[in-house]
Amino acid sequence: MTLTTTPVPLARRRRLPVMPWLLLSGSVALLGVMTGYPVVRLLVMSFQEYERAQLMGMPAEWVGLQNYVDVLSDVDGFWTVLLRSVVFMAACVTLTMVLGMLVALLMIRVGKVLRTLVTVGLLFAWAMPTLAGTIVWGWIFDTEYGVVNNLLTRVTGESWMGHSWLLDPLTFFMILTFIIVWGALPFVTFTLYAGLTQIPGEVLEAAELDGANGFQRFRLIQLPFVSSIVTVLVVLSMIWDLRVFTQVFALQGIGGDREQTNTIGVYIYQTGMAQGHYGLAGAIGVIFVFIMLGLSFYYVRRTVREEEL
């Protein structure tokens, strides 16, 4: 703006752009209270020795970067949990995107009745409160009375009763992946479906006349058309699946070994709320915020660029 040399009428320059700021104020205030303040508090806390006593009003001592040093040098704790979370997130996002795309493509092809059925089914999964959903999944895989063990016993003829699915971290994460993907699928599917239906029919028809088969049409027309949506969805899913908390926490309550199944969200909670090391948890939180910012930066930049087109 400062480089603009074209003379601007005085009257126009003086008028404050009230309307945009007024429209912005609501969300800014909301973000300030809901996100801004907690983040600042987190940042301050991460440089202090902050335990339960400090929560009750004892003055907190500044410890500089000590909390960060403790966290970053904790290979068995922090780094293991972070790596586990990232691998888990990658698996969940891949699965969600592939399945979401397949269901979205299916919804375009099937008739009205079936489409409504699929939509209703997806909406049910979406409407299910996370905690309730996780508990039900936990029952399905229950060691003693679970329907999966019962079914497997009937089908295979061997006794699966008493098989603990949550005990082995690998099957624990398998079930967790079910829950997460099941919960994330509706949003991804609906958004992709919305994007795919925007593709002009004549383009696809033309491609078909030119002899492009189904897969080629998908790869060369449909996918490029919705690529911006896919990117946004991937980034959003990455953020959601990385910070997942409720499902892991609730499933750990049902069974399994906490130490071997902690993801970053639960780990922060364990360190802070359960053990009362708020300073340490704050430091992990801040590091995690930066990781999230890195991911979000891409998302925001992408959205802004989209606007400029």
Added chain:
Amino acid sequence: MKKNRLVVAAASTITLALALTACGGNEEPTDGGDATGEVRVWLVGSDTNDEARALLKETFEAENPGSTLTIEEQSWTGLVDKYTAALAGSDAPDLVEVGNTQAAAFTSSGYFQEITAEQFEELGGDDLLPGFVEAGDWEGKHYALPYYSGSRVVFYSKQVLGDTPVPTTLDEYVATAAGLHTADRSGIYWPGQDWYNALPFIWENGGFVAEPKDDGTWEAGFSSEGGIAGLTQIQEAFATSNAPKDGQETDLQVPFCEGKVGFLSAPSWIQWSINAPEEPEAEDGVPGCASTYGSDLVAFPLPGKDGGVAQTFAGGSNIAIAKNSPNPDLAYKALQIILSDEYQSIIGAAGLVPAKVSLAGTVDQTNPIAAAGVEAAANARLTPASPKWADVEAAGLLASAFTKIASGEDVETVAKDLDAQIEEILNP
């Protein structure tokens, strides 16, 4: 691409909407005045029976006209986490029950109001259970007072046990259980996360959980000679159990009522869950099996290594007034009722050990289960007296380690790892 922008915008809006719905907190306005007010009492689990709850509410509201008392039941799972946040906030409850081994985490960081020497005398003084008074003290001052104590006893039904004699030593107990064990019946029903039941084996075999050294630091003892012997025997006992290796000690009446359990080591009040009607009267009641396996339910105190009664874990609760209580004076009045002889006698009649030594006689001696509980309590021990101990519990280290023992992992490795983790928390 214009239309796609709309979809992206819609996606972003939905994201915001999701974020907003996630934070719809409900703040209740708390009126300050102490003359009348609403007192909120947090009791944990179903250990306090309905009779005691009704007495507390009715007596309090009769003595303090205009005030109300609400009992809000909390869950033992994640209690430390919940209290840490809830008691520090402005919406704190007035009177809270806390596990005796968890009390130190809160007394040491100023979560509870001090009980003055006069108040302490008024509430019972030296008559209060000494071990529990100690658990609620911090730096010579009283903060949390005893609420009740209860040790675990071993339940069984003759219908399952048949002519098998009741074991008289710890080794016999495990051997008998191994004999009872079939694919469909547990010798000892023991979910892997239940570490309370494991401690007697450690102590009876000469091990210890953690002890202070001369230099003031703590040394964990699961990998000591006695600790390893205890863990090995625990693993043998786990092998007789069909319970989930990573299960928790909740709803123990369910497998017992199916007749799939030989021995069940559990807090004495579990008898009311087992010996409950199949069709519960209350709408939210839990079905038991009063007409089948509950009808001849009996219990004995866990036998020691050399006979007698084993050193069991002294379970129980303390009760305290929250520092941020909106009505501390009214909370104190409620505390007076809870520690009154009348209230504590109900606790005693329900099969728990009352908070006052002089009321030990109120425990129903005609009920063999209650009698077994008293016998077990006489030889009960506490967890290490470190303010950090609650963090060990909250981190789930013991539950995690015993899950590994239950699933057959190498005892020595588990013990060494566990000791290292405990020492890391106790010696920051």
